Amino acid sequence: MKKLNFAIILIGLTTLSLKSNATPIINVSQISPIDSAKKATVDPVCKMKVKAETAKITVYNKVTYNFCSESCKQKFAAEPTKYIHK
Numbered sequence: 172m173k174k175l176n177f178a179i180i181l182i183g184l185t186t187l188s189l190k191s192n193a194t195p196i197i198n199v200s201q202i203s204p205i206d207s208a209k210k211a212t213v214d215p216v217c218k219m220k221v222k223a224e225t226a227k228i229t230v231y232n233k234v235t236y237n238f239c240s241e242s243c244k245q246k247f248a249a250e251p252t253k254y255i256h257k
Contacts, residue, residue: 215254216243231255 214221219239226237227244231251238244247254 212237214239214243216246 211220211222212226213219215236215238217239221237221239223237226239227241229236229238229244229248231247236247238247
């Protein structure tokens with residue numbers, strides 16, 4: 172019985188020592204809030220969430236705006252001050 176207890180304790184200590192020396196799979200410092208902000212934005216016209224890869228883009232006063240569709244982009248271009256809230 173003493174040998175079994177000793178073996179269990181030895182396995183537990185080995186496991187703990189291996190876990191403490193392990194490198195994390197995900198390095199948190201590589202994930203940037205700026206990168207995640209680029210993935211989805213809100214259309215200023217219809218307030219719909221827009222993925223960056225499918226967005227229709229326009230620039231107004233040096234600020235880039237993303238739109239869900241060409242029609243929302245055109246509505247914004249006609250009256251940009253109506254949709255910009257400061």
